[in-house]
Amino acid sequence: MAKLKKAPAVWGDTHHPFCAGCGHGIVTRLIAEVLEELGQLDNFMFSLGVGCSCNLHHFFRGDKMQCAHGRPAAMATGMKRVSPESVVMTYQGDGDAAVIGIAETLNAAYRNEKITAFVINNALFGMTGGQMSWTTLPGMKTKTSVKGRDCSLTGDPIKLVEMISSQFNVAYAARGAVHTAKDINRTRSYVKNALESQIKGEGYSIVEFLAPCPTNWGISPIDSLKWVDEKMLPFYPTGEFKTRKGD
Amino acid sequence: MSTRKMMKGNIAVAEAAVRAGLDFYGGYPITPQTEVLEHFSYRMAQEGRSFVQAENEIAAINMVIGASVCGRRAMTSSSGPGMALKQEGISYAARYSLPYVMLNVQRWGTGLGSLDTSQCDYWRETRGGGNGDYNTIVLAPSTVQELVDLMYESFDIAEKYRNAVLILSEAALGQMMEPCIMPDYKKAPKLPEWRFDGTGKRDHGFGSQTDMTDTVRKKREIMQKNEQRWESYMTDDAEYIFVAFGLPSRVCRDAVGKLRADGEKAGLIRPVTLWPFPVNAFKEPGSSIKGFISVESNDLGQMVEDVALTSKLIFRDRAMPVYSYASGRALPSVRKVVEHYYAAKNGKIKEVF
Numbered sequence: 001m002a003k004l005k006k007a008p009a010v011w012g013d014t015h016h017p018f019c020a021g022c023g024h025g026i027v028t029r030l031i032a033e034v035l036e037e038l039g040q041l042d043n044f045m046f047s048l049g050v051g052c053s054c055n056l057h058h059f060f061r062g063d064k065m066q067c068a069h070g071r072p073a074a075m076a077t078g079m080k081r082v083s084p085e086s087v088v089m090t091y092q093g094d095g096d097a098a099v100i101g102i103a104e105t106l107n108a109a110y111r112n113e114k115i116t117a118f119v120i121n122n123a124l125f126g127m128t129g130g131q132m133s134w135t136t137l138p139g140m141k142t143k144t145s146v147k148g149r150d151c152s153l154t155g156d157p158i159k160l161v162e163m164i165s166s167q168f169n170v171a172y173a174a175r176g177a178v179h180t181a182k183d184i185n186r187t188r189s190y191v192k193n194a195l196e197s198q199i200k201g202e203g204y205s206i207v208e209f210l211a212p213c214p215t216n217w218g219i220s221p222i223d224s225l226k227w228v229d230e231k232m233l234p235f236y237p238t239g240e241f242k243t244r245k246g247d
Numbered sequence: 248m249s250t251r252k253m254m255k256g257n258i259a260v261a262e263a264a265v266r267a268g269l270d271f272y273g274g275y276p277i278t279p280q281t282e283v284l285e286h287f288s289y290r291m292a293q294e295g296r297s298f299v300q301a302e303n304e305i306a307a308i309n310m311v312i313g314a315s316v317c318g319r320r321a322m323t324s325s326s327g328p329g330m331a332l333k334q335e336g337i338s339y340a341a342r343y344s345l346p347y348v349m350l351n352v353q354r355w356g357t358g359l360g361s362l363d364t365s366q367c368d369y370w371r372e373t374r375g376g377g378n379g380d381y382n383t384i385v386l387a388p389s390t391v392q393e394l395v396d397l398m399y400e401s402f403d404i405a406e407k408y409r410n411a412v413l414i415l416s417e418a419a420l421g422q423m424m425e426p427c428i429m430p431d432y433k434k435a436p437k438l439p440e441w442r443f444d445g446t447g448k449r450d451h452g453f454g455s456q457t458d459m460t461d462t463v464r465k466k467r468e469i470m471q472k473n474e475q476r477w478e479s480y481m482t483d484d485a486e487y488i489f490v491a492f493g494l495p496s497r498v499c500r501d502a503v504g505k506l507r508a509d510g511e512k513a514g515l516i517r518p519v520t521l522w523p524f525p526v527n528a529f530k531e532p533g534s535s536i537k538g539f540i541s542v543e544s545n546d547l548g549q550m551v552e553d554v555a556l557t558s559k560l561i562f563r564d565r566a567m568p569v570y571s572y573a574s575g576r577a578l579p580s581v582r583k584v585v586e587h588y589y590a591a592k593n594g595k596i597k598e599v600f
Contacts, residue, residue, distance in 0.1 A: 010447070043445040047313065062447030065316050065343070067309065068335050074306035078313025078321065079443065081297040082271050086445035104309070107302035 008036040012059030021221025023211020024052055026178040027120060027187075028060055028091075034191045035087070038199065044087040045079050047072040049096030051127040053120065056091055070101025073108035076115040084114070087198060094121040094135040094208075098160045102134075105160070109168040112203040116194045119160060119206065121175075122213035123232065130216030134158040137235055142216075157235070161208045165241035171203030173242040177210040179228040183238065190240065197244050210236055249429050256391045257282035257421040259429070260350060260414070263398040264322055265290050268433045271297045271314035271321040273307035275329060278362050279418040280352040283324045304329040308336030315345040316451075318442025320402050324350035326418075327360060327368050331376065337411060338377025343453050344466075346405035349383075349413040350398070352421040355545075355576045363576050364419035366493060369549035372413055373522040380463050383411045384474060385521040387492040391425035397519075399430050406436070408470055409452070415521060417493050417544070419578065470523055477525035478517040481507065482532045485514030487592060490554045491542040492518045495579050499542050502584035513588060524553045529561040538568035540591050541599075542584055548573040548599065555600035571599045 007013075011032035018024045035041050041062075048056055050069035057064060067075045072090035080088040090097070097105045097119040108115060124142050125131040132142040132149060135157050139148040151157075165173035172194050176187025187209065194205035210232045212224035219227060254262075261283045264272075272287040274280075284300065291298035297314070301307035307323045314321035325333065330351050340347065351372060355365035372385050384404060388394040397414055405412040441452040454462050481503055482488055489499040496517040506513035512535065516528045539558060541551035548571035558567040572579065572587040590596045 042447070044447075045317075045443050045445055063443040063445060063449075063451075065313070065443070066339070067312075068339050071305065071309040071336070074301070074309035075313040077299060077306075078271060078273065078310035078315075079317055080313075081299065081310070082314045082317045082319040082321075083443070083445065086443075103302055104306050107306060110302075111299075 008032040008041060010035070010041055010061040012061060014059060017055040017058045018052065019215040021212055021214040021224055023122065023178050023209060023213070024055065024120060026184060027118070027209045027211060028056065030184070030188050030191050031089070031118065032060070034188065034195055037192065038195055040087045040195070040199070043085070044089065045083065047075040047079065047090050049090065049092030049101065051093040051096050051125065053091045053093050053096065054127070070096050071104055072096065073101065073104040073113070073115070073117060077108055077113050080113065080115050087195060088115045090115065090117045092117070092119050093126060094119060094123070095125045095133045098158050099134045106164070109164045109170050109204050109206065112169055112171070114198055114201060114203055116198045117206040119208045120211045121208050121236065122211045122216070124213065124216055126213050126216055137231060159236065161206060161241050164206055170205065170242055171197040172205035172244050174240045175208040175210065175236060175238050177228055177233065177238050179210070179212060179225040186238070193244060202244060210238065251426045251428050253424050254391060254427050255282065255422065255424050256394050256416065257352065258286050259391050259427055260394040260398045260416065261286035262290065262429060263395040264348070265294060266430050266432050267399045267402050268320050268435050269296065269322055270319035271311065272323065273299045273301045273310035274323050274325065275301050275304050275307055277326045277329045279354055279421050280324050280326045280350070282421070283350060283352070304332035305335060308333040311347050312336055312340045312345060315340065315347040316343065316443050318438040322348040322350065324352070326352050326354045330368065330371070334376035337375070337383065338379050338381065340411060341377070341379065341381035344409040346402070346409050347411055348398070348401045348405055349411065350416060351413060352416045352418060354418050361576065362418060364417045364494065364578060365545055365576070366417060366495070366543050367545040367549070368415070369521065369543070369545065372415055373524070382467055382470065382522055383413050384408070384470060385413045385415050387415045387519060387521050388420065389493050389496050389517065391420070391423065392427040394420065395427050395429060399433070404474070406439070408466065410466070410470065415493070420494055474520055475523050475525040475527050476519035477528040478519060479528060479531055480515040480517065482514035482516060484512055484535050485532055486512040486535050486537045487540060487588060488514040488516055488532060488536065489540050489542050489584070490516045490518070490550065492521060492550070495542050495544050495574070498579050498581055499584055501581045502588065505581060505585055506588055511588070521550070524557060526557050526560060529557050536567070538570060538591060540570045540572060540587060542572045542574070542579055544574045544578050546573055546575050551599050568598045569600050570596055
């Protein structure tokens with residue numbers, strides 16, 4: 001018989017502001033569950049990016065600071081340096097972390113800052129209505145690439161986790177997806193590894209999440225799950241790119 | 248209390264911040280401020296506190312916000328071009344009423360400018376360069392000792408109002424050596440109730456957008472009422488009064504001495520707070536007053552606008568002449584200041600407003 005697991009109270013029991021089929025709901029719940037499992041529900045802080053990630057203000061309880069667009073990794077640095085015992089996380093979209101905030105993101109990784117970056121990748125700017133992001137797939141149509149992304153003009157998409165794991169001495173880097181039960185479970189273990197590595201003082205950790213955005217992709221929630229599988233996964237492989245020492 | 252010793256302005260002001268209980272510093276190299284960053288790089292480590300050489304000024308101010316929201320004493324420092332980058336973060340910090348301190352060791356010029364001493368950032372620092380409605384308390388020291396004293400007090404002021412405080416230094420003030428007395432280590436204040444502590448259970452006092460309009464208006468009124476600071480010199484019977492802050496105020500003080508020796512009734516108002524502008528200082532001179540001369544080391548004359556607005560407010564029954572002497576890419580000289588005094592008195596230069 002199937003079991004129904006109750007979400008941790010911090011995740012909120014009221015209205016969630018996300019669109020139907022959006023990946024943010026699953027990702028935030030995974031984070032809440034792992035915080036609970038690690039006994040950190042009264043010991044965490046978020047620095048929030050600008051975009052759909054701002055929505056955490058409306059339902060995710062706890063200490064959350066709103067950053068300027070792209071600056072969460074820098075703000076989290078300040079938080080962590082004076083609160084080394086707290087779990088400090090950024091929560092950002094790909095536009096926030098990989099476009100306008102790429103300097104802050106990479107420099108926090110470069111310093112091996114003991115924070116965890118959670119980056120939701122839906123391959124476009126969600127909150128502003130679906131413009132091209134640096135993570136938009138080649139040929140993908142968005143509001144600012146109406147004929148499909150032309151990489152000869154825009155350059156090629158950024159693979160944040162590959163870049164960070166290969167160039168910087170960080171503690172942990174992974175990319176997960178949340179479009180199937182199997183992927184959700186696997187991604188949950190990435191979240192846990194990322195937060196545990198921070199708690200144990202191992203260094204910087206990042207998890208990128210491939211998340212559906214049916215509203216801006218212009219397809220149904222069901223079709224968007226297929227789209228993650230068929231379009232995103234071949235370009236953005238999931239898995240652990242930097243594993244923890246001793247693992 | 249330690250003894251008087253020769254110290255360079257930039258080192259002295261940084262050490263004063265350490266003594267004041269600074270918990271976190273984030274900054275980036277830029278001349279003529281860099282000794283501040285260098286001093287913190289080893290002194291913060293010695294005291295077991297946090298120092299980050301940030302990737303840029305934007306990151307530095309955001310790190311300061313992160314430390315401040317956790318209730319810790321935090322600061323950043325820079326010069327004109329670097330302060331420009333911080334404006335985004337300053338606006339965000341103002342939205343959440345966060346207390347912290349900034350130091351701007353001003354250099355001359357627009358764009359890259361030069362490394363010469365200047366007061367060219369008056370407009371931006373007193374008006375706020377980021378989006379939205381907010382005020383930063385701006386303190387303008389004129390000696391190395393005053394740099395130390397104002398920095399030492401700045402965190403208390405910031406925390407009292409939950410507001411940013413900016414110390415507006417100048418290249419030459421940061422680079423010069425003067426005797427000064429360094430204060431003792433301040434006892435660490437109790438962490439504020441509103442801070443982030445990870446529990447999510449504290450009221451952070453960020454306020455709602457609905458209340459924001461009233462909140463910022465009340466806050467401005469209280470800060471304007473409580474925080475005006477200035478020094479008046481021979482203003483009681485003065486006919487023409489120089490208004491000058493920082494290093495040019497020292498030149499003007501000498502000019503007043505020289506003019507008085509010549510029988511001229513000159514005086515000086517030296518604003519110590521540039522925001523709130525010391526409006527009350529302008530109520531002090533007697534009825535002999537015939538005009539104000541704003542003396543600044545910048546190109547266009549910036550503070551002169553506040554001098555003119557204040558004159559309009561205080562002298563309602565008559566139009567008070569206001570003159571400007573902006574010395575450009577150098578400090579004013581006593582000779583030039585005296586020349587401008589006579590030029591104003593004899594109607595040889597135009598009133599600015």
